[in-house]
Amino acid sequence: MINFKTLQCKQELMKAWSNNEKIALYLRLRFEKARYLATEEIQLVSSSPTSPTSLTSSSASSSLLHFNASNSSVVTSPTSNSCKNDIGLYIGKPPSDEQKYELLTCHFEPDNEFIWPYKERLIITGEKTITEKRYLKQSHLNEFKWLKYSPSQKGLFCIACVRFTVSTTRVSSYGKLVEIPLDDYKHLLGKHGDLILHQKTNYHLDCMVKMENFLYIYSKKPEASVELLMDKRLQKEIAENRARLKPIIETILLCGRQNFPLRGHRDDGDVLTNNDSSSKEGNFRALLRYRIEGGDTALKCHLGTCNKNASYVSKTAQNELISIIGNLILKQVIEEVKSAQFYSILLDETGN
Structure with missing residues (x-):
């Protein structure tokens, strides 16, 4: 194990080797240092961030430092993972509309006691080894309203894309902020920052529109829903059609009760314009004209505006309506x- 406390030995070795050998030794020193720190479980003390970036020497912390291939780590807050309105709990599990509304309006927000997580990376420059920290800050969440921190996933998500991406785009993989949390806080802002680039994607813009429509429809204007508007229009059309048929059916029933031939x-011909009594028309058409003269505006409007094949007063329509009425009477009997419990059957006959 190389003793990193004595840097003089390192300097002497670096001078003795050629340029290529210096590079190999440098990489070995970094690997040995990372392994040494991981096995000894050196802890770093987390302090409150005063700026997005702070450079400090290695120190103790309440969270164990784990190194990846880039010799960096993420130190997160010990916040409880039992938050109900946590978008991280619904990744791949579509919630109900009520749960979706709760997530969008009452998502977990860090309080004053929240310990903000940060991305940590060791930097070896010459004889010094320093630690670079990039914090997640409240200003990030305030600037990007769609950005939410997940205590369970210990990272950032775009709440709009997580909830509405599947139904708005055919992209098979979205990556960070959508399918997996963004826990690297080194490049959040800037021209090529993760948040800026995500905000400019087409699927994000589509999801934001869909989220705004959902909130508007669910909370403020439920009557403005496309489904409700279509249903109301359908119900209105059904009511209008029933109002058109009602006087026609009532006239057929009257003829049946009074044993009038239809x-x-x-x-x-047209019922409204054919007023020639010498035409020898039937009782059905005469009673319809009588209803119109008596003030039946619904029947008058129907016969005056309908198509010739949708008046429901032709002999074919009469036969169909009579058949339907007969079936209903038979079903009731x-x-x-x-x-x-008991019933009787009366039989009669005629002499002829």
Whole structure:
């Protein structure tokens, strides 16, 4: 094990080797130092950040320092992972609309006692070994309203893209801020910063629009939903069609109760304009005209605006409506017979 406390030995070795050998030795020194720190579990004391970047020497901390291939680490807050409104708990698990609204409006927000996480990296420059820290700050969350910190995943997510990306784009993999947390705080801002680049993507812009529409529809204007508007329009159309058919069906029922024949010698032509009584039209058309003269505006509006093949007063429409009415009467009679405990059948005959 190389003793890093004595830098003089390191200097002497570096002078003795050629340039290529210096590079190999330098890489070996970095590897040995990382392994030494990991095995000894050296801890670094986390302090409150005063700037996005701070350079300090190695010190103790409440969190164990783990090194990756780039000789860097992430020190996170010991905040509890049991937060209910945590976007990290719903990655790959689509919530209900109510849960989605709670996540968008009442997501976990760091309080005054929150210990902000930071990205840490060891830098070896000549004879000095220093630690560079890049903190996540409240200003980042304030500047980007879609940015949320997940205590369970210990990283950042775009709450709009996590919830609405699947339904707005066909991109198969989104990476950080969407599928996996962003826990490297070294390059958040700037022209090529992670947050700036993500904010300019097309799928992010689409998701932001979808999120705003969801919040607007769910909380403020539920009657403005496209589904509700289509349903209301359909219900209105159904009510109008029933109002058009009601006087026609009532006229057929009246003829049936009074045993009036519906059709006459001529049942063609427009009901509204054909006022010639010598046309020998049937009782059905005569009763319809009588209703219109008596003030039935719904029937008058229907016959005056409908297409010729949608007036429901032709002989074909009459036969179809009579058949439907007959089936309903037969169904009602059968239900009454089935519900009765006893019933009788009366048979009659005629001499001819």
